[in-house]
Amino acid sequence: MSMSNPNASIPVTVITGFLGAGKTTLLNRILTEKHGRRIAVIENEFGEVGVDHQLVIQSDEEIFELNNGCICCRVRGDLIRILAKLQQRRVKFDHVLIETTGMADPGPVAQTFFTDEEVKESFVLDGIVTVVDAKHVGLHWDDMREVREQIGFADVILLNKTDLVPPAELEKLEARIRKMNPMAKLHRTENATIDLDKVLHIGGFDLKRALELEPDFLEAAEHEHDHDDDEHEHGDHHEHEADHHHDEDVTSVGINTPGDLDEKKFSDWLGTLLRTKGQDIFRMKGVLSVKGRDMRFVFQGVHMLMEGRPDRPWGQEARHNTLIFIGRNLDRKALNEGFKACLA
Amino acid sequence: MASQLRPIAFRWHGKLDDFITSVAWSPDGERLAAGSVSGQVAIYDVNGGRAVHLFEQAHADGCDAVAWRPDGKALATAGRDGMWKLWDAADGKVLAEHEAGALWAEHLAWSARPIGDRGHLLALGAGNKVTLWTEAGAAAGAAMTFPRTVVDVAWILGGATLAAAYSTGVSRRDPLTGAEERAFPARDPVLSMAFSPSGKWLMTGNQDCTIHVWNTDSGSEMHMRGYAAKVRQLAWHRGSRWLASGGGPAVSVWDCSGRGPEGRMPTILEWHTDQVSALHYQPDGDWLASGSRDGGVAVWLPTQRQTLVTGAKISSGVTRVAWSPSGKLLAATGEAGEVQVLEVE
Numbered sequence: 290m291s292m293s294n295p296n297a298s299i300p301v302t303v304i305t306g307f308l309g310a311g312k313t314t315l316l317n318r319i320l321t322e323k324h325g326r327r328i329a330v331i332e333n334e335f336g337e338v339g340v341d342h343q344l345v346i347q348s349d350e351e352i353f354e355l356n357n358g359c360i361c362c363r364v365r366g367d368l369i370r371i372l373a374k375l376q377q378r379r380v381k382f383d384h385v386l387i388e389t390t391g392m393a394d395p396g397p398v399a400q401t402f403f404t405d406e407e408v409k410e411s412f413v414l415d416g417i418v419t420v421v422d423a424k425h426v427g428l429h430w431d432d433m434r435e436v437r438e439q440i441g442f443a444d445v446i447l448l449n450k451t452d453l454v455p456p457a458e459l460e461k462l463e464a465r466i467r468k469m470n471p472m473a474k475l476h477r478t479e480n481a482t483i484d485l486d487k488v489l490h491i492g493g494f495d496l497k498r499a500l501e502l503e504p505d506f507l508e509a510a511e512h513e514h515d516h517d518d519d520e521h522e523h524g525d526h527h528e529h530e531a532d533h534h535h536d537e538d539v540t541s542v543g544i545n546t547p548g549d550l551d552e553k554k555f556s557d558w559l560g561t562l563l564r565t566k567g568q569d570i571f572r573m574k575g576v577l578s579v580k581g582r583d584m585r586f587v588f589q590g591v592h593m594l595m596e597g598r599p600d601r602p603w604g605q606e607a608r609h610n611t612l613i614f615i616g617r618n619l620d621r622k623a624l625n626e627g628f629k630a631c632l633a
Numbered sequence: 634m635a636s637q638l639r640p641i642a643f644r645w646h647g648k649l650d651d652f653i654t655s656v657a658w659s660p661d662g663e664r665l666a667a668g669s670v671s672g673q674v675a676i677y678d679v680n681g682g683r684a685v686h687l688f689e690q691a692h693a694d695g696c697d698a699v700a701w702r703p704d705g706k707a708l709a710t711a712g713r714d715g716m717w718k719l720w721d722a723a724d725g726k727v728l729a730e731h732e733a734g735a736l737w738a739e740h741l742a743w744s745a746r747p748i749g750d751r752g753h754l755l756a757l758g759a760g761n762k763v764t765l766w767t768e769a770g771a772a773a774g775a776a777m778t779f780p781r782t783v784v785d786v787a788w789i790l791g792g793a794t795l796a797a798a799y800s801t802g803v804s805r806r807d808p809l810t811g812a813e814e815r816a817f818p819a820r821d822p823v824l825s826m827a828f829s830p831s832g833k834w835l836m837t838g839n840q841d842c843t844i845h846v847w848n849t850d851s852g853s854e855m856h857m858r859g860y861a862a863k864v865r866q867l868a869w870h871r872g873s874r875w876l877a878s879g880g881g882p883a884v885s886v887w888d889c890s891g892r893g894p895e896g897r898m899p900t901i902l903e904w905h906t907d908q909v910s911a912l913h914y915q916p917d918g919d920w921l922a923s924g925s926r927d928g929g930v931a932v933w934l935p936t937q938r939q940t941l942v943t944g945a946k947i948s949s950g951v952t953r954v955a956w957s958p959s960g961k962l963l964a965a966t967g968e969a970g971e972v973q974v975l976e977v978e
Contacts, residue, residue, distance in 0.1 A: 344694055344713070346736050349761070349781055351800045353822040355841055366800050366822040366840050367782060374737075377652040377670045378695075379969070406862070 299376070299412045301385040302489055303398050305439040306420030307429055308391035311449040315420055315481035315488070316388055322485055326383040329375055331368065333390040344382070346371055350390060352397045355404060362404070363397040369405050376411040384489060385412065392435050395442040396571065399494075399591045416493030419443035419473075420481060423462055424453040437539040440466055441571040441615050443473040444493030452479045469539045470615050472574065496587050496598060538617050539571075542624045547609045548632045549580035555631040559595070562627065567593030569619065575612025578603065580633040588612075639932075639943040644962065644974045645682025649673045653952050653966035655698050659705045662958045664722065666708050667972050668696030674710050675972070676722060679962070682974060686725040692716060698741040702768055703753045709766075711738035717757050719770040729770025735760025740783060745792025748808050756795055756808075758783035763797050765808060777811045779804060789828040798826035803835060817847055821856075827867035827876065834889050836876055838864030844878055848893055855895050857887075861908075868912040868921065875936055877921050879909035884923050886935040904941055905929050911953050915960035920977070922963050924951025930965045932977055947973050 306312045313332075320328060329344040348367040355362035368387065375382060389398060395417055402414035419439045430436040440446060446466060451459055459477065466475060474491075476483055492498040555577070563570070570592060577586040588597030614624060650671035657666050664685065665677045674691035675684045692712025700709045702719075707728060711717040717738050719729040740758030748754045754773055755766040761782050765773040777797070785798040794814070795806045803817040803826050821839035828835050835847040844857040844864050861881030868877045876887045876894070885899035902923070911924035920942060921933045928950055932942040949969035956963055965973045 346713075347760070351781055351822065353800070353840065369840060370782075370784065370824070374697075377654065377968070379651045 299381055299383070299385060300415035300490060301387060301402065301412050302415050303387045303389065303395060303417045304420065305389045305393060305395050305417060305442070306391065306449075307422060307426070307433065307436050307439070309425065310391070310420040310422040311447070311478075311481040312388050312391075312420050314449075315418070315447065315483070316386060318481055318483075319386065319485060319488070324485060327380075328384045328386060329382040330386045330388065331371055332388040333393070344375075350393055352394075362400070364401040364404055365397050368398065368401050369408055372408050372412055381411075384415075392433075393439075394435065395439055396592055399442065400594060402494075403591065403594045403596075414494050415489065416444035416491040417442050418445045418447065418488050420447045420449050421462075421466065422450055423448050423459060423477075424450045426462065434538075437469065437537075438571065438617075440469050440473075441539040441617070443470055444491055445488055446470065446473045446475045447478045447481060447483060447488075448475060449478045449481050451477045465537075469537060469541065471541050471543065472572065472613055472615060494589060494591075496589060496596065496600070539615070540617075540619055540621075541613055541615045542619050542621050543611075543613045544575075544625060544628050545609065545611050546629065546632070547578075547607065549578050549608060550610060550631050551633040552579050552581075554633075555579070555628075558627050558631050562624075563590070563593045563595060566616075566619075570614055570616040572615045573613065575610070576600070577610050577612070578608035638941060640978045641943050641945045642976045642978055643945075644976055645677075646974065647675060647677050647682055647684060647972035649675060649970035649972065651970050652968045653970060653972065654696060656953045656955050656964050656966050656972070657699045657701055657708075658955060658957045658964070659701045659722070660703060660958060661705050662962075664701075664705070665957075665964055665972070665974065666699045666701065667964075667966060668692075668699045668710055668712070669970055670695035670713075671970070672696055672712065672714075674699060674708075674720075676708065676720075676725075677972065677974075679957070679974070682972075686720070686722075688720065688725070691718065691720075697737065697739045700741040700743055700755070702755075703743055703745070704768070707768075709741050709743070709755055711741050711757060711759070713737045715759070717741065717759075717766075719766075729766075731766070731770070731772070733757055733759035734762055734764065734776065740786040742786050742788055744788045744795075744808070748793060751809075754808060756786045756788065756797075758786040758797060761799065763795070763806075765795075774809070775811060777806055784824055785826040787826065787828065790832045796826065796828060798823050798837060800840075803837060815849075819845055821845055824863060824865050825867050827869055829869050829873040829876070829889065830871060831873035833873065834876070834893065836867055836878075838867050838878065838880065842880060844880070846894065855893070857894070860885075866909055866912040868914050870914050870919065870921075870936065871916065875914075877912050877914065877923075877935065879912055879923075882907055882909065882925065884909055884912065884921070884933070884935075886921070900935050902931075902933050902935060902940070904931050904944055907950070911951050911965075913954045913956055915956045916958055918956075918960040920956075920960065922954040922956060922965075924954045924965055926950040926968075928967070930954060930963070930973075930975070932963070943977050945975065947971050 351366040574589045584599035587600040649669040652670045655668040668674045674688045676686040692714045694713035696712040698711040738759040762776045764776045779799045781799040795808045800822045802819045805815040823837045825838040842860040846855045864880035866879030884902040887894040887899045905925035907927035919936045931944040949967040953966045
């Protein structure tokens, strides 16, 4: 199954973040930099991009459910309409930036690029960039589900306004973000100052780059794993003492296991998992070692939408399975056990 | 079968720089206006196809709509620079230009009849608003606001009542007061709207590859599924009996006589090899023109269940088809900027 069209030419970057985090600053920075790219910006109805000579269009966040009303079939009708008009040009845009409102759920935005046939013809989702206000995020993220979702969905996280926060506080913020999403590349920024190649053309949904993750991502996930084991012995006490906040609902589960998978068992397990827990899985990626196959199998997904294919031969590399799930209320133990039961 | 097709005469052609978004015949059929995403607007002389006017940058970032004032002496245009303009069709000068109130000004429609003592009014859809303008290009009344971005605007019921479609419904408005006369809430994301000339039927073409139907007399609704693609194209036969729809490579024509299309099978017209991208019924006749992304232009006589009358190709995907007021000439426009004027012999 293929979610995206490899020939689609125009990359799309989604910029999310809570109100005041610095989304518009980042947008304006991208637009004013002398990069020679022709960029179209789709900003939310409250946006205020102030750059001439770039195409800017405002949209209202029109979410609709494609068929049976399941969360995974929710897409953004406004984006579909606007993108259809943008692709009419013979000289296409080099890049499209979508700025969401602070309260936006990135799920329907992402799903639009994997389910709408016309959108898939011309556009490919390059990545989700989430701007986090280091100074104020602490006020929001326990109460605002959206803040945690936006972090969970991200390929790149800019921890912005670091100049307003003492280093020790930054370390804690970063640790908490890492727990929620160890897959994203995290950059500390002031005034959203960042090299464009760290936010554009990052291939966040590109299978070829499925596991070009931060080198320490599994370490972070594994660490989380150990920490979790710890909790089984000591209950919640340890976490509260360390971080003074509630248990995270958005979190990640990393699995790193040698051995070969039984193809049928794994396929059944993943199918059931997505059908029953897909609403809670924001992102997933992985490289799998399948019994009887010489090639690595790579996959990635958003909610219930999943794509995967053989990648390259294992060759001399030790065969192993590396995967990560990011989502809400993930059952770490069940995921680990379920996966291990698929080993041949 | 091919031997039975009527021959087509290519009368003349024009060329703009890019994808043609909009095309309109002047009321007397003597002029054809076309607008492109390149921002160009051209006015052609129907006799020979000379461009009487070519406005190179009518709208920066693209023109989305062209509409002749009912007297045929001026052309309204709107585009992605957020402006609408009124051009003198004789000397090409700008008679009026205004900001539309949104980043894109996408929809234009002149009332078919004078509205009260205000003359013909131009309805302009931009963002979630519709504004009205006089024949001289002055603002007429306050903006009407809708819950979502307006996707279609039309004058219905003989041309004196306004209707606007937005993603979550259709609203019928009194143009003098802006008051909502009737609301048609939709579950499905609406892309296009078509009231039958009689006013009895309202159809919306939807993003989820369906058509929704309201019988405005009885208030009953029905839903038509099974389309292969989004339904952007809807075209009514002048007699209000036949509704043609796109939504895939086939054209489906529904019989709306009596109780309407419920329980009936549409006539399926198959010739195109890619999505249908344009539909238009002759204003005064029974021929239906269709255009496709494969570049095909076809003419059908579906009212008598006859198959293809004729078919031809232009060089790129068809974006619009439009019969001249007399129904004698057919304009077909293309993704690469082609303007072709044909005649079925």
